[in-house]
Amino acid sequence: MFRTSVMADEKTFHFRNEKIQSLLLEMGQQRSTGSLFTLIVNRLAQFPNISLARIWLIKNGDICSACPLQHECLKQTECLHLVASAGQSVVDSAVDWARIDGDHRRFPLGARKVGHIAATGTPVIVKSISKDSKWILHQNWAKREGINGFAGQPMVYHGETMGVLAVFTKSEIAQPALDILNIISNHAAAALVNARAFEKIEELSQRLESENSYLREELLSSTSFGGFIGQSAPLQRIIQQIDLVASTDASVLILGESGTGKELVARELHQRSARRNSPMIKVNCASIPKDLFSSEFFGHVKGAFSGAVANRIGKFGAAHKGTLFLDEIGEIPLEQQAHMLRILQEGEYERVGEEKTRKVDVRIIAATNKNLKTEVENGRFREDLYFRLNVFPIDVPPLRDRKDDVVLLANHFLKQFLLEIKRPVFLFTDAQLQKLVQYSWPGNVRELQNIVERFAITSSSDPKNIDFFNSLGAELPMVEQSRTNQLNEQVLTEQEVVLLQKENIERALKLCRGKIYGTDGAAKLLGLKPTTLATRIRKMEIVCSRDK
Structure with missing residues (x-):
C-alpha cells in the first residue's frame, strides 16, 4: 500500500x-x-x-x-x-x-x-x-x-x-x-x-460463434439441392467453370433465377479453394436494414450507438482468411455501395465507433437474380462495383433447361425426406416422374424440393396409388398443356397419330435413358410389353443407342 x-x-x-x-x-x-x-x-x-x-x-x-x-x-x-x-x-x-x-x-x-x-x-x-x-x-x-x-x-x-x-x-x-x-x-x-x-478472446469467441452459426445453417442446407446431382450438359458446364476459377482468389458473380442453386455453386467454389479450412460466411444483403449495414458488415465497438452493448466483429471480420458469400448483392442500397467498393479494392475497413483501420483477407463470391448491367444503366448499381464483382461470372441455368436432371433430383429428394421422417424408402413411379419432367418448374430446384417434401409427408398410404399432384392440391401447368388442348379440339389423320406415337415413344426412351426392359424401362412407362415396344422402335426407325 x-x-x-x-x-x-x-x-x-x-x-x-x-x-x-x-x-x-x-x-x-x-x-x-x-x-x-x-x-x-x-x-x-x-x-x-x-x-x-x-x-x-x-x-x-x-x-x-x-x-x-x-x-x-x-x-x-x-x-x-x-x-x-x-x-x-x-x-x-x-x-x-x-x-x-x-x-x-x-x-x-x-x-x-x-x-x-x-x-x-x-x-x-x-x-x-x-x-x-x-x-x-x-x-x-x-x-x-x-x-x-x-x-x-x-x-x-x-x-x-x-x-x-x-x-x-x-x-x-x-x-x-x-x-x-x-x-x-x-x-x-x-x-x-x-x-x-x-479483446482477443471476445473476437475469437465472436468469430467462432459466427462460424458455428454458419455451420449450423450449412448442416441444415447442405442437402437442400442434393449437391451437384444430374448429368445434363448445362450442369456439366457449371462444374467445369467451378474447376477453372475455384483455385484462384478472383471474385465470382453467380447469376440465375431464384431457386436454381446459386448458394450450392458458392459452397463448391469455397470447398475447392485453398480457403476451404477457413469459414465461408453468408450474408443475405436484402435482409439487412440500411441503418445497420455498416455494423452488420464491418462490426462495431461497444457503445458506438444505442443498443451496441458489446463489440461485434462483423461479417468481414468473421470471414477473415475465408470466403464471404454476398447473396442478393443487387439489393445493397446505392448509398452503401461505396463502402463495399472500398473494402473490395483496398481490403481495409473501420468498425463503427472505432478509428482503427483493420486489414482483412477475404474472397468475395456474390450472387443475384437481377440483371446488374441493367441496374447499372438505370443508376441503381455502381458501375465500378459491378466490374469489381464481375471478374468471373457463372450463369446457373433454370431447371426447365435441365430436364435431364429432374428424375435424378426428384428421387434423391424423396429418399432424403423419407429418411428424415423415418418412413420406408421408395422411388417415384414412372408415371409420376413423367409428370415431373413435363412440368415447367417456375420455382426451379427449390420448388421441386418443396413439392417432393410435401409428397413424402402425404405418402403414408401406398404411394403408387396416389394421384401425385391432385393429392397435393397443386395445379401444375405442363409444358405440353397447350398442345394437348389443341389435340382435344381436332381430329387427327392416321399419319399424325403415328407421328404423335413416335414422339411419345422417343420421350419415354429419353426419360428412361434408352432403357426398354425392367421396372424402370420405357415399356413399363408406356404400358406396353417390351417386345411390342421393341417392334415399334424398329418399325418407326427410332434411334435407341442407350438401350440396355
Whole structure:
C-alpha cells in the first residue's frame, strides 16, 4: 500500500490517496483497451491541478505520408499513436482536448519528449517549466494555459515499452506524485495486456460463434439441392467453370433465377479453394436494414450507438482468411455501395465507433437474380462495383433447361425426406416422374424440393396409388398443356397419330435413358410389353443407342 500526504503548499502537485486506489482497482477490471484508456485519462484529468492527460501506444505506422512529423521519423515503420486524451483549456472552452486526431496524434520514436520516453524507456520530468523548459516545445501555450509541470512515464510490461502516459500540471510536480505516476503507468501496462487478451478472446469467441452459426445453417442446407446431382450438359458446364476459377482468389458473380442453386455453386467454389479450412460466411444483403449495414458488415465497438452493448466483429471480420458469400448483392442500397467498393479494392475497413483501420483477407463470391448491367444503366448499381464483382461470372441455368436432371433430383429428394421422417424408402413411379419432367418448374430446384417434401409427408398410404399432384392440391401447368388442348379440339389423320406415337415413344426412351426392359424401362412407362415396344422402335426407325 502506498501513501501520499497532502502538503499545505498549493504550488506543489500531489495525488489524493483514495482516488488513486480506486483508479488502480478499476483499471484491472477493464476488458477493452478503449475503456481502459478512457478511464485513466478521465480520472487523471479530474484532479484539480492536472490540465491535460494523454496516452500514446506504440503501433505500426499508418499515416506516414500525411504525418506532420514524418521528417522526424527515420524508419517510418513504428510510431506512437495517441489513443486517449482528457483535459480542459482555461483559455478557450470551445477547444476539445479530448480529440485524438490533432497535430500530436502521432509521434515518431525518439522525437520530442514523448518519442524520447518511448525510445529510451525512461521518464521525462519537468517539475517546473519556469526553471527547466528544454522539453517544452510550445512554451507560449503552456504559459497561456497556466501549465507549470510535465511528467511522462513509459508504460512498461516485462521489459517491453508499450506506450507513454503523460500529464501536464498547473503546479510544480513533487517527487511523491512522480512515484504515483510511475505506479499508474506500470499498472496501465499490465491492464493493457489483460484488456488485449480479453479483446482477443471476445473476437475469437465472436468469430467462432459466427462460424458455428454458419455451420449450423450449412448442416441444415447442405442437402437442400442434393449437391451437384444430374448429368445434363448445362450442369456439366457449371462444374467445369467451378474447376477453372475455384483455385484462384478472383471474385465470382453467380447469376440465375431464384431457386436454381446459386448458394450450392458458392459452397463448391469455397470447398475447392485453398480457403476451404477457413469459414465461408453468408450474408443475405436484402435482409439487412440500411441503418445497420455498416455494423452488420464491418462490426462495431461497444457503445458506438444505442443498443451496441458489446463489440461485434462483423461479417468481414468473421470471414477473415475465408470466403464471404454476398447473396442478393443487387439489393445493397446505392448509398452503401461505396463502402463495399472500398473494402473490395483496398481490403481495409473501420468498425463503427472505432478509428482503427483493420486489414482483412477475404474472397468475395456474390450472387443475384437481377440483371446488374441493367441496374447499372438505370443508376441503381455502381458501375465500378459491378466490374469489381464481375471478374468471373457463372450463369446457373433454370431447371426447365435441365430436364435431364429432374428424375435424378426428384428421387434423391424423396429418399432424403423419407429418411428424415423415418418412413420406408421408395422411388417415384414412372408415371409420376413423367409428370415431373413435363412440368415447367417456375420455382426451379427449390420448388421441386418443396413439392417432393410435401409428397413424402402425404405418402403414408401406398404411394403408387396416389394421384401425385391432385393429392397435393397443386395445379401444375405442363409444358405440353397447350398442345394437348389443341389435340382435344381436332381430329387427327392416321399419319399424325403415328407421328404423335413416335414422339411419345422417343420421350419415354429419353426419360428412361434408352432403357426398354425392367421396372424402370420405357415399356413399363408406356404400358406396353417390351417386345411390342421393341417392334415399334424398329418399325418407326427410332434411334435407341442407350438401350440396355
